[in-house]
Amino acid sequence: MLFYSFFKTLVGQPVTVELKNDLAITGVLVSVDQFLNIKLDNIKVVDEGRYPHMLAVKNCFIRGSVVRYVQLPAASVDTALLQDAARRERQQPAAGVRK
């Protein structure tokens, strides 16, 4: 649940999601869920010449299981807070069990 909560704080920020198939998409984070599925608005595909099928797409839903990286603006991350949360998570892992 930690990263779910973390991503929720980033809703509205521009992020770049790199997928396991090497496709990278920049967009505004609209929402995230417990599976870390991501919804992006106003997307721009990095190296769009290679992916002509994405030209007419403005918003997308990305399945969490295919994400390799999520690149974030360094300014939006409070690393101290994140470290703290991770430490607390170790001591009491959240009881969030997925259905």
Next chain:
Amino acid sequence: MDSFQIFTTSTSLVDCVDKKLLVVLRDGRKLIGILRSFDQFANLVLQDTIERIYVGDAYGDIPRGIFIIRGENVVLLGEIDLDKEDESPLREVPVEEILQVQREEMEARVKRDKVKNKFLSEQGFSVDNVEFGELY
């Protein structure tokens, strides 16, 4: 399940229902259809689906009807902006032609990979073959 969270930004696909979507699958296929239904695994029901094959600056469509897609194969769903779709720089070609071009490109790629793998293995690299089908 989320009893501790009052505000959940749940990524629901309910806004995508009845919309024309592009679905990219793990095996690299691009399907375009109208989303009718989904579930928590991102299993999808697509109606009036066409499979669009892109090669170079051309594409070809194969009508497929109704698809039920198992969620684990879904990479992404994109909402197609109907205005932007009209501005596409790509040209549509008949299906037979695009399949032919795709086959040629596949054969060319297999040939290139064979040469590359041979060279690498001669240099002492271990060549792991990509499982066919998971080419994205």
